Amino acid sequence: AQSVAQPEDQVNVAEGNPLTVKCTYSVSGNPYLFWYVQYPNRGLQFLLKYITGDNLVKGSYGFEAEFNKSQTSFHLKKPSALVSDSALYFCAVGDDKIIFGKGTRLHILP
Amino acid sequence: GAVVSQHPSWVICKSGTSVKIECRSLDFQATTMFWYRQFPKQSLMLMATSNEGSKATYEQGVEKDKFLINHASLTLSTLTVTSAHPEDSSFYICSARASGTYEQYFGPGTRLTVT
Numbered sequence: 555a556q557s558v559a560q561p562e563d564q565v566n567v568a569e570g571n572p573l574t575v576k577c578t579y580s581v582s583g584n585p586y587l588f589w590y591v592q593y594p595n596r597g598l599q600f601l602l603k604y605i606t607g608d609n610l611v612k613g614s615y616g617f618e619a620e621f622n623k624s625q626t627s628f629h630l631k632k633p634s635a636l637v638s639d640s641a642l643y644f645c646a647v648g649d650d651k652i653i654f655g656k657g658t659r660l661h662i663l664p
Numbered sequence: 665g666a667v668v669s670q671h672p673s674w675v676i677c678k679s680g681t682s683v684k685i686e687c688r689s690l691d692f693q694a695t696t697m698f699w700y701r702q703f704p705k706q707s708l709m710l711m712a713t714s715n716e717g718s719k720a721t722y723e724q725g726v727e728k729d730k731f732l733i734n735h736a737s738l739t740l741s742t743l744t745v746t747s748a749h750p751e752d753s754s755f756y757i758c759s760a761r762a763s764g765t766y767e768q769y770f771g772p773g774t775r776l777t778v779t
Contacts (some may be wrong), residue, residue: 586766597670597757597770598708605766644707649766651698656707 556581558647560655567635568663575630575658577645587628588646589619592657598644604628615639635662667691668760670771677748677778684744685774687758693738694760698768699731702755714741748778 557580567573579585586605590598602613609621619630630643640662645655667690677683687697696715700708712728714720714735722728730752732744741760745752755775759768 588767590770595755595773595775597668597772598759600767600769603767651710651713652768653710654707 556647556653558587558645558653558655560643560645560658562658563656564659564661566661566663569637570634573632573635573639573660573662575643575645575660577628577630577655578626579628579645579647580626581647585621585628585647586649587619587621588652589613589617589628589630590644590646590654591615592642592644601630601643637662637664666767666769668694668758668769668771670756670758670774672774673772674775675777677776679749679778680747682744682746683748683776684742685756685758685776687741687743687760687771689739689760689762689769692760692762692769694741695738695763696761697735697741698759698761699733699741699743700757700759702757702773704755708757711743745776748776750778752776753778 559578588603589601592598602611604611604621612618617632642657644657646652669688671686699711702708711726712720712722714733716735716738720733735741755773757773759770761768
């Protein structure tokens with residue numbers, strides 16, 4: 555069975571500071587990992603994915619994520635946060651079916 | 665590219681009536697479409713997976729006779745909520761995936777309110 559955990563319900567970061575949104579996963583076999591962002595009353599927007607290759611994955615809007623096999627983590631990062639990054643972020647795992655984490659609400663403080 | 669639309673974006677219906685939600689892939693052929701349900705401040709829960717031209721596969725606990733899914737073409741899937749009740753009120757989101765790929769592209773969602 556596959557699962558993904560996002561340990562933080564909410565993360566607060568000051569604008570301009572680096573941000574990290576945590577995600578750990580559990581899979582049997584090779585993981586297919588994703589990050590999505592959701593703005594209020596909207597669907598999900600794809601940010602980035604890890605299938606294979608480099609552990610550091612670069613995605614949309616300046617986001618990146620680091621795949622760490624030994625720690626079974628796939629944390630989302632951005633060097634300098636913007637107020638417009640405030641949204642709900644979902645980590646997900648799966649190839650045929652995608653399983654979503656419960657989401658982390660990111661607040662960027664001006 | 666990879667745009668998915670949903671219609672309607674919101675709908676209010678009376679208890680006991682049926683509501684149809686459309687999901688369209690606008691610029692690619694979606695061999696597989698997924699339907700999710702999202703309650704306020706919660707994650708997405710997969711309801712069913714549909715492959716074009718075949719019957720949908722429902723997740724455990726989802727009533728297939730209540731949530732009718734049709735995937736008649738490579739660009740259109742529909743979800744019909746039959747005999748809707750207030751507890752069916754939710755945000756319904758579809759996603760679409762092209763053959764041979766892993767990314768799912770999501771529609772903007774449909775907010776259903778049953779009164």
